[in-house]
Amino acid sequence: MIGSRASRFVFPCAVLSSALALCACPGQPGGDGDGDGDGDGDGDAVWSETLDLNENLSLSGVWGTGPDDVFIVGGDDSQGTVHHYDGSDWEKLSGIPDVGLLVWAYGFGPDDVYAVGVGGGIVHKTANGWEEIDSGTDLDLWGVWGAATDDVWIVGGDVDAGDPVLLHWDGSTITPVVIPAEQNPPGAHALFKVWGIGDKVFAVGQYGVILEKQGDDWIWLDAGGEADDDFVSLWGTSESNIVAVGGRGNARIAHYDGSTWTTIAPSGVSGLNASYMDQDGYAHIGGTFGIVGTFDVAAEEISYEDGGTMFDIHAMWGDGEGRVYAVGGSFYPANHRGVALVREER
């Protein structure tokens, strides 16, 4: 402490909470005008808390095979965690290898799930349980996706220095892929997510980088003048309908129409982290300060929804039967908190 003063503040324990009434905001914008932003015009989607953690963990990734097989990954400084939903109850799984906070998950079946995280941690769930895969790096890994269990891509990197991490897993071996400088004009240090559909595979990351896998190469794509801030995640419904979101101070949303990525910077919207699509034309999005809502691709409008949380939303995933999960929290050392929400049609 610099110098001294005689006494310190005694911080109030609880303030403001009940005094804050949410404004009704009847005129919210929405793609279909109903305010729930799901495009169906019925205005009856609601968010609620789905997992009562009761411990200080961050929740950062969600993926599943269906309504009764959902995985949420997260953890704290020392240990990665996985919670599983079987359609009726959540269970914190045991037997997770000794890895740090798990950031993202993707899989190919109930017994074929990958999760990656900080410090280079990779875990793989098989019928025999969870096992650790040596990533060969101690840099943070932010995303995982694959076309098949023997064709998995993992991305990451240290956002402050060095080259982005891009790894390929063929079911037995991790192979690092070097991204040449000419395919990284802004000098990004990290890739945050990788995702694909059909013949298209994209990785997105720091400084607005979008790379497309073309043959054996990863090629940088110009996503326009607004692609000047981090892209954090992406999802789509077809090779011609993919949405990436990001931004730190202010949001960025990019749309791929099958040939071109186009980025917009919606004014007055803080950074976004999560994107999930289950129907053409609409993306579920989530971001800082608990933002949840949908993005109408054609109208280029965001419809806000009431997620009931002030924590950052980090990931989204839908179970194919109308439910969309959103997880997030606080992710900083010694301040791990988590929230898991589900959006359901009323």
Add this chain to the structure above:
Amino acid sequence: MNTKSMRMLGAGALVMVMACEDACPVQEPVLDHGPIAENVMAPLGEIVPYATDEQREIFEHGQEVALHRFSLAEGLGPAFNVTFCASCHEKPVLGGSAGLYRNFFLGGFRAESGAFFPTESAGRAGGVVRMYAYDSSGEVPARPAVAENINTVAQRNPIPFFGVGLLAELSNEAILANADPDDADGDGISGRPNYDQGFVGRFGRKSQTVSIEGFIRGPVFNHMGVTTDPLTEAQRAALPVDSSGGGDVDDGEGQPLRTGQRALAATLQKFAQAAAPAAPLTDDDGVPDPELVPNDLFDLVSFAMLLAAPPVQLVNDETRPGQQTFDAIGCNACHVPRLTGPRGPLPVYSDLLLHDMGESLADGLDQGEATASEFRTQPLWGLAAVGPYLHDGRASTVEEAILMHDGEGKAARDRYAALSEDKKQQLYTFLMSLGGADQFSPGLLHSDYTPPAAGEYGGPMRDLDDEEQAAFLEGARMFDREFTFAEGVGAPRFNGDSCRACHFEPTIGGSGPRGVNVMRHGIINGNDEFVPPQVGTILHKVTRVHGSANQPVADAKVFEHRNTPHLFGLGLIDAIADDVIIANADPEDLVTPDGISGRAAILDGGRLGRFGWKAQVPSIAEFVRDAVMAELGMTLPAQEGLTFGAINDNDEIPDPEMTLDEANTLLSYLELLGPPPRQTPEDADAAARGEALFETVQCAACHIPSLDGATGPVPLYSDLLLHETLPDTMYGIEDSAAGMREFRTAPLWGLSQTAPYMHNGAADTIAEAIEMHAGEAAASRDAYDNLSAGEQDDLLMFLSTL
């Protein structure tokens, strides 16, 4: 896809949610600009009148934090620009702006797509180009390199903080009410908000930041390399401007609960101050993070929030004509007289919105949603005392600033230019009524400044008669005075805009912290020889040229900090006869074969060098001429017998830029500036033992306690000779007679008050400085190391008295 229309679409949506149901009102002229909220104004730098006793205590400690010089051991760096907050917020008082010497560079990479990426500088720093580094790993040179892809560089002059807490209290609607992004009213003035984290930005030259916490944590890291954690929810709730998120607070750990009352992003606008970045900042300098402890950060943020609004006068008979001209020529279209917050109307004289200021002012940088030519309307409250003006300080005067308005401001500028001189004077009178006029200083010394007495730091070397005292005061003011671009600062590069810019520790005339180090650089050729760059070895901090980041020559291999030495007692050193100094020389180590040589610095023309880290300057008169050119970038008339300085430079200002009278005023001041006073030791016996050890371990072989001067012994603790004191493995800068590893024995008088130490300022403490001695001083260092801990303490006690 039309980007601009998309932006407006989004903005329109948000505005609608935020209850702007009626057409947004346009600012209409109000008689005399209307009333001002009570209890919000005070002289610049003072606390808001409504502060509680507890807040006043916090405010005082926040001032301490702002003035604290961070050492390397406390986490400064590894890369940085300055060492304390007040470096850039000092004018005319703590919390204000700063002179040109505190300008800094922002840069980035503009891709062909138009995307703009802030540059990295020894890591991510928000686009700030860092000028200094102390990196023991050697990975980052003393002048960090900018990213190879940088193609856009701009300068920023520091921004004043007065009244920022009141601006933080403004609702988004209060700012958006003046927005007219599509110029619907057809007046040629648009005005659109910037956004930060989804909230209407209000701080920074481009309104790129919404939260004061964010506006402090960012620069503390970017400019000082000092890491912080975000304030907790409980701390934010306790700030003078409630910055909590409105959620429940966990009374166990002070963190917010998982779910709270905040839901729709649009409802959060009431809580814009909660939008400070949530990420801890970290670095790898070996000092545990956070380097600024949370309570100190809390007090620093509180201090800023509690700074009163500048004392704007209500319009009166004297100022009304100017006010009416202000309105008539359209200044009020952007410099909106009042913004209304919860405490009432605030005389901000800004709409806090972005305006396109045209190509001539465009800086090329995107910040938030602001484009290369867009800037926030700078608040005019406190105008009189916070020059230079405009985002990069290019305007030396208010009138220059007006005449440099372009873009949306061009029409008002042209109307100003067409005014009669009487009208211009009336307008000036009005502008000077917006606060700060009675606190204006051409430097940092205030109008009531009185020099310290003889025997005190910064005082004269003896008691002065009235005439001498007046001359000494005039000299101090000249030493303190900040020169402007209009007066010729920059050639085009420069380090300071005044002598005081670098010499102010512990008082005017003293040494300087690391943030005003002079950087030297050079080339090492294939024969391991030093080659000076054609531009000279000085690698300046600032330039009057737009678009340059003052980068080194491409093949520079060696960079060397030069910490600012104090100037106390310079006149006594100047009067020491050459023979006295040369008498101690032993260049071949033959006279006293003790491993210590000592070489006189014989300069061009056979003159003996005695000033500067390399004894590269022969006299005070030359020292003044050298500094005026090398540091300020200003020309002087030729003077018989003097060779330093320059009579011409390549800026557009007619030469000479400084008069001989002004230079002689500086010279007289330095000749009269007294030596540093000895300090009373905490333990006199220990200091006496230490003084004996000073001889025993051979410190005194170079740091000779005194030399005979013109009027008696001069206790400077130096032989003023050159010695090799760098390790063989290190490269330095050749300078005049001094080789790469040679330095003049630094005088030790004033030691206790003039940290950091060594030529490069690498030592936080005297003990560290001793350990950094090498070459000829290695034996003495080893002897010190072989002392017992108690003996070392004694020696340090003695040194602390100097």
